[in-house]
Amino acid sequence: MASHRKPRTRILQTAASRNGAVSVTTAALASVTLLSTQSAVADPRDDEPTLEEVRQRVDTLYRQAGAETQRYNAAKEKADAQRDKVDGLLDQVARRAGEVNDARRALGQYAAAQYRTGGLSGTATLLLSEDPQGYFTQRHVMKRMTARQQQAVETFAERKQEAARKRGEAQRELSTLTTSQDRLRESKKDVQGKLSDARDLLSELTAEEKARLAAAERRREAEARRKAEEAERRREEQREREEEAGDPGGGTDTPATGTAKVIAFAEAQLGKPYVWGATGPNSYDCSGLTQDAWAAAGVSLPRTTYDQVEVGTTVPRSQMQPGDLVFFYADVTHVGIYVGNGQMIHAPKPGDVIKYESIDYMPFHSAVRPA
Numbered sequence: 001m002a003s004h005r006k007p008r009t010r011i012l013q014t015a016a017s018r019n020g021a022v023s024v025t026t027a028a029l030a031s032v033t034l035l036s037t038q039s040a041v042a043d044p045r046d047d048e049p050t051l052e053e054v055r056q057r058v059d060t061l062y063r064q065a066g067a068e069t070q071r072y073n074a075a076k077e078k079a080d081a082q083r084d085k086v087d088g089l090l091d092q093v094a095r096r097a098g099e100v101n102d103a104r105r106a107l108g109q110y111a112a113a114q115y116r117t118g119g120l121s122g123t124a125t126l127l128l129s130e131d132p133q134g135y136f137t138q139r140h141v142m143k144r145m146t147a148r149q150q151q152a153v154e155t156f157a158e159r160k161q162e163a164a165r166k167r168g169e170a171q172r173e174l175s176t177l178t179t180s181q182d183r184l185r186e187s188k189k190d191v192q193g194k195l196s197d198a199r200d201l202l203s204e205l206t207a208e209e210k211a212r213l214a215a216a217e218r219r220r221e222a223e224a225r226r227k228a229e230e231a232e233r234r235r236e237e238q239r240e241r242e243e244e245a246g247d248p249g250g251g252t253d254t255p256a257t258g259t260a261k262v263i264a265f266a267e268a269q270l271g272k273p274y275v276w277g278a279t280g281p282n283s284y285d286c287s288g289l290t291q292d293a294w295a296a297a298g299v300s301l302p303r304t305t306y307d308q309v310e311v312g313t314t315v316p317r318s319q320m321q322p323g324d325l326v327f328f329y330a331d332v333t334h335v336g337i338y339v340g341n342g343q344m345i346h347a348p349k350p351g352d353v354i355k356y357e358s359i360d361y362m363p364f365h366s367a368v369r370p371a
Helices: 008-019 027-036 051-117 123-130 134-201 208-245 253-268 288-297
Strands: 313-315 325-328 334-340 342-346 355-358 365-371
Touching: 051 134, 051 208, 123 365, 208 334, 208 342, 208 355, 253 288, 253 334, 253 342, 288 334, 288 342
Parallel strands: none
Antiparallel strands: 313 365, 325 334, 325 365, 334 342, 342 355
């Protein structure tokens, strides 16, 4: 019976056209393209990419989605800040409008008073006044009122100008916010497109192929966990030796105890799902996890990998210590928490959970010690 499964080659090519020719020049795609140009008389199964090629392509799509996630996080952070600024400006505009109305009412009162006094000259008013002394008293009051009226006019003009300035500033910020929100939607669309491509590829695997991939993932995770537990045993033995030696410093929040809090927090998140853009407490993306982990030690980190890599001291790979942030890929789009023995805890990718992983699993970029 003929198979109704969509060829993986077609899915790979669809993903390639969506993500751009430059971004998809991987070994897997090259292999698929080569196979697809072979003679039509060849076995149709020959153009099917291997399981390893599919895995590599899926990993590439997830990495690209991770890069887009960081750009999304940066755009969202900027949009949130702009929204707060716009809200503040709109509050100021409302206050300035109230001040303009108060000044306008004051001018109205002066105008009404002037209208009531009419256009009589001072001499005529004196001649018609039954109380000449009262006239001179009124004249003094009117002179003072005129000065106040002039001040009221100036105040009205100033407040009206300030209200117009604040209104213009708010309108410009609203325009900027709209642009940021458009970029946010575009970035979200890019992430979802790459994740959709990855899901399509995985959906074309047979049950046996999916089982093989899952088994390989479990073996890699088990090895990472074993090495991480070994590193933890070494740290515990070191702490015990320091306590036996009477090493002072208990009760103070030293760098050592601070990083212990970082690792303890990260370990408590093991098994929670990766969700792009998430900052906890039930799910995280990679930089959301590192941000919360270091917050547990009292250190505030920025939201994105691009900013986190700039915080603290860069350390050589050979001198990394537990708690250090480890960054990956040339564009610094992934981060994890080093736990020792070549292992880290990180939130890897959609469909996966926070777990131990070897720092050799991805191209190493740098390591940073926030505190």
